[in-house]
Amino acid sequence: MNRNIRQIFHTTVSYDQKNWVEKVPLTEFVINSSISVSTGYAPFELNGGCMSSMIREVRGDNSPPQGIKKFAKVALMNMTAAHDVIIKLGVLQTQQVNKCRLPEPDLKVNNLVHLATKNLNLPKERSSKLCPKYIGLFRIVEVRPESSNYYLELPPALMKCKIHPMFHVPLLRPYNTSNDMLFPN
Known part of the structure; x- marks a missing residue:
């Protein structure tokens, strides 16, 4: 329009x-x-x-x-x-x-996830192309399966930036522990 x-x-x-x-x-x-x-x-x-x-x-x-x-x-x-x-x-x-659409990952309360940075306000002096696509490990504190939304435990720095702790599933990526045999240390 x-x-x-x-x-x-x-x-x-x-x-x-x-x-x-x-x-x-x-x-x-x-x-x-x-x-x-x-x-x-x-x-x-x-x-x-x-x-x-x-x-x-x-x-x-x-x-x-x-x-x-x-x-x-x-x-x-x-x-x-x-x-x-x-x-x-x-x-x-x-x-x-x-x-x-891919099937949703099986995410539950207390699981750790990475958060996509595509909708986050980044500092103006940083180029979005050079920033990581996902940040942190955040714990899921609440699951809303009917709307595919998840509440994360965000650090105070992100809460201070007025970022709401609820995110839709495409913005989350489950945390996978690395294999110590393939990736030592």
Whole structure:
């Protein structure tokens, strides 16, 4: 959505960018009259039950509006159809995501884990490319299997940085003890 707004503003706003406020109503109208790929309806149709009169003329729908019962019935059918499409797409997206998702590791309270640094605020003077991908050994203090979230016992330094101790499972990596035969000392 933001990309669409940006594209519209790039083509309509003047070079000095002083008239962008004047372009907001037109941009809103364009977005609300655009037919969504996922639902097959424009927001005008779903919110108001029909397209604005300007859009009807462009589409060639010149028939006069019918009675209020028919209007309400069509609006309800459009909303139901859009709702069904959104649910269907949600199911399809879930299936696609789950195809690539690895099974969760068996993590329990008191297990040790490494924490991914990708979402942590690192000091500004350090390059993220040179920082380790995982830090520390942290003890799991609480498990929430229904949401795949784990509470870790964080050191005071991380708590001081206002890092919340709850993390989702993809950010955790189980600690594996090294084999003393392969890696002595």
